[in-house]
Amino acid sequence: MTELRAFAWRAADHARGMDFLAKARQVIEIETGALQGMAGRLDEGFSQAISILHDTLDRRGKIVVVGIGKSGNIGHKIAATLNSTGATAVVLNSQNALHGDLGIVSDGDAVLLLSYSGETAELLDLLPHVKRFEVGLIALTGNPRSTLAEHSDVVLDTSVDREACPLNLAPTSSSTAMLVMGDALAMVLLEARGFTEEQFARFHPGGALGRALLTRVSDIMRAGDQMAAVPVGSTVRDALVAMSTARSGACVVTQPDGSLAGIFTHGDFARCYQRDAHVGDKPVADFMTRSPISVGASSLAVEALQTIGSHRVDDVVVLDAAGKAVGLVDTQDLARLKIV
Numbered sequence: 001m002t003e004l005r006a007f008a009w010r011a012a013d014h015a016r017g018m019d020f021l022a023k024a025r026q027v028i029e030i031e032t033g034a035l036q037g038m039a040g041r042l043d044e045g046f047s048q049a050i051s052i053l054h055d056t057l058d059r060r061g062k063i064v065v066v067g068i069g070k071s072g073n074i075g076h077k078i079a080a081t082l083n084s085t086g087a088t089a090v091v092l093n094s095q096n097a098l099h100g101d102l103g104i105v106s107d108g109d110a111v112l113l114l115s116y117s118g119e120t121a122e123l124l125d126l127l128p129h130v131k132r133f134e135v136g137l138i139a140l141t142g143n144p145r146s147t148l149a150e151h152s153d154v155v156l157d158t159s160v161d162r163e164a165c166p167l168n169l170a171p172t173s174s175s176t177a178m179l180v181m182g183d184a185l186a187m188v189l190l191e192a193r194g195f196t197e198e199q200f201a202r203f204h205p206g207g208a209l210g211r212a213l214l215t216r217v218s219d220i221m222r223a224g225d226q227m228a229a230v231p232v233g234s235t236v237r238d239a240l241v242a243m244s245t246a247r248s249g250a251c252v253v254t255q256p257d258g259s260l261a262g263i264f265t266h267g268d269f270a271r272c273y274q275r276d277a278h279v280g281d282k283p284v285a286d287f288m289t290r291s292p293i294s295v296g297a298s299s300l301a302v303e304a305l306q307t308i309g310s311h312r313v314d315d316v317v318v319l320d321a322a323g324k325a326v327g328l329v330d331t332q333d334l335a336r337l338k339i340v
Contacts, residue, residue, distance in 0.1 A: 027164040027172070034160040034173040035180055041157050046184070049154045052136035053087070053189050056110040063089040064105055064135075066097075067114030068122050070171040071140075071178060075114050078182030085190045094122045098129070107134040112182075115139070116158065116174045118146020127151055140178050156181055215301040221318045221327030222248060229254055229325065232261040236272070236287060237280035239264045250315040250328060253288050258324040260317055262288035294319050297326055304329045 053063060063082055067075035075091055082089035092104055105111070111130055115123050118141040130137070131151070139152035142159035149155040158181050164172035221227075228242040228251040239251040243266065250265040264284050272279045272287045279287070294317040295304050307316055308331055318327035 030162065030164040031173050031176045034177050037161065038158060038177050038181065045154050045156060046188075049138045049156060049185060050188055050192055052110050052138060052154065053185065054192050056108065056136065057087055057189075057193065059108050061106065061108040061110065063087060064092050064109050064111045065089055065114070066092045066094050066111060066123065066126065066130075068094060068120050070175045071114040071116060071120075074175055074178045074182065075112070077179060078112065078114075078186065081183060081186045082189075085186055086193070086195055087186065087189055094126045097126050102126075102129055105130060105133050105135065109133070110136040110138065112185075113137060113139045113148055113152060114141075114178060115146075115148050116142040116171065116178065118143040118148035120148075123148060140181055142174055142177075156185075216297070217295055217299045217301055217304050217318055217329060218297040218327070220301055220304075221297065221329050222246070223318075223327040227252060227328050230284065231256065232285050234284050235281055236264070236269065236284050239284045240269065240280070248328065249330065251284075252317055252325045252328055253284055254325050260292070260294065260319060260323070260325045261285065262290045263292040263315065263317055264288040265315065292317055294325075295329070296321070 056063065063079070065075040065079045065082075067073075072091075072093075079089040079091045090104055093101060097104075113123060113127075118139065124147055127148070136154070137152040138154045138156065139148050140156045140158050141148055142157070143149065144155050144157050144159070158174065158177040160173040160177055162168050163170060163174060164176075226246055226248070228239070228246040228248040230238050230242050230251055230253055232253055232255055234253070239253070243249065243251050250263055252263055253261045255261045262285065264287060268287050268289065269279075276282075293307060293311045293313050295307055297318050297320050304316055308314070308329075314331050316329050317325055318329060320326045
């Protein structure tokens with residue numbers, strides 16, 4: 001016990017003498033350097049890998065990701081990224097594969113094989129059985145001359161000069177490089193397939209991003225009795241009554257044909273009331289904002305969100321295809337609907 005305490009004290013003294021920020025920066029610099037080196041080594045093999053994956057998905061095949069240990073953990077993340085961008089991917093446990101899970105592989109699939117050494121025994125044991133299928137084999141490895149690389153159709157070099165671990169043992173730079181190579185595959189594949197924001201939202205319906213990308217302005221706008229609106233000849237008092245009735249902070253002012261004339265807000269009233277306490281009986285057109293910011297009813301809610309943010313306004317008027325004012329979007333509505 002005394003020896004353990006002495007060891008703990010020595011360790012504590014050693015830690016107190018360390019510059020933790022400098023050590024952290026060193027780790028980040030080592031890993032950043034490894035990524036820059038990998039970027040510089042990219043060659044036509046990457047393009048071939050994208051073609052294999054693209055053709056696989058066009059044939060309605062899937063991407064099978066296989067890895068062991070830390071590479072297996074990275075494989076799960078790569079598969080998740082692919083799935084979130086509409087590229088169907090599954091993770092195959094190489095040990096279970098030899099006991100029935102190999103049935104997940106079909107002719108026409110593409111297989112991503114992850115092993116930094118390229119000599120992982122479990123992966124090499126599986127390789128002959130995978131090659132019996134008509135699949136494209138893409139190896140992500142730090143050893144382009146390994147057995148895995150030799151038996152793959154495409155080899156993506158994820159080698160690093162050293163690990164960020166001070167002992168040069170724990171997979172750090174190497175696992176980061178493999179993860180980033182997977183991200184590069186997923187993102188380039190996304191662009192090659194013309195994957196859109198709307199498609200992305202279909203796979204993320206539960207979050208704020210999904211709601212913003214799936215929801216139309218017409219779904220969230222205040223319309224009918226919930227929209228404060230008065231004709232252009234109305235007084236300021238008329239506009240205030242309309243806002244009070246609709247419980248809105250802004251009132252849309254319309255032309256006789258229903259087109260937009262302007263918008264009048266509580267802020268406008270506060271400013272003009274300071275100058276004239278009898279402003280209520282005066283025309284609202286004298287105090288409204290002409291040509292206010294507007295969005296189309298068929299636009300995505302995310303566009304309304306971007307419009308409000310870029311113009312720093314609290315309300316935007318909604319117009320239909322004919323240019324008629326049909327609704328109002330308030331920043332409070334976006335927050336209530338969890339779109340912001």
